[in-house]
């Protein structure tokens with residue numbers, strides 16, 4: 001049976017370069033034999049985390065739905081923008097909510113712990129979001145997730161993609177495929 005991966009960009013911007021990158025990463029994962037569900041976080045709106053709101057209203061239904069999606073997949077592919085050398089607040093908010101208990105009391109952390117993740121970033125700048133990736137790695141490790149060693153940051157992202165979605169830099173496209181392979185390998189090991 002093929003490995004099922006969930007994939008999303010931590011940007012809700014229409015013209016997001018990270019969405020383009022996650023689409024390419026999903027393509028590579030499919031080439032490697034995985035089934036990939038590509039999500040748009042616009043479909044999973046969550047308010048900025050607030051303890052009083054959680055106490056009054058519980059975890060947002062979108063977080064419960066995203067957790068259900070995670071539970072039916074064996075790994076995750078994630079592309080994040082870099083804001084001032086850090087990852088996007090959308091990524092932090094999404095996973096902070098996911099780490100909280102679900103409405104039915106089910107642990108949020110249990111759903112994240114041990115899940116393999118591949119992390120990549122893209123930006124119009126010269127560093128491609130490279131400075132944000134170590135922080136994403138640390139943050140997801142804190143949630144107990146298994147972050148694949150291979151990662152890539154795509155610089156000058158506005159002109160980095162061909163129309164068919166491939167990366168202009170062939171070496172980077174190969175490195176991107178390696179991210180997909182590592183996540184699939186980790187997910188296969190975990191499933192065996």
Ligand SMILES: Cc1cc2nc3c(=O)[nH]c(=O)nc-3n(C[C@H](O)[C@H](O)[C@H](O)COP(=O)(O)O)c2cc1C
Pocket residue numbers: 009011012013015016017018019080081082083084085086122123124125126127128129
């Ligand atoms: C508040 C803010 C801070 C930013 N800081 C960085 C940065 O540190 N490094 C970088 O390469 N780009 C930075 N950018 C530019 C983003 O990389 C760019 O807006 C990118 O397109 C966002 O990703 P997206 O296209 O996937 O939404 C910043 C943008 C904003 C709005």
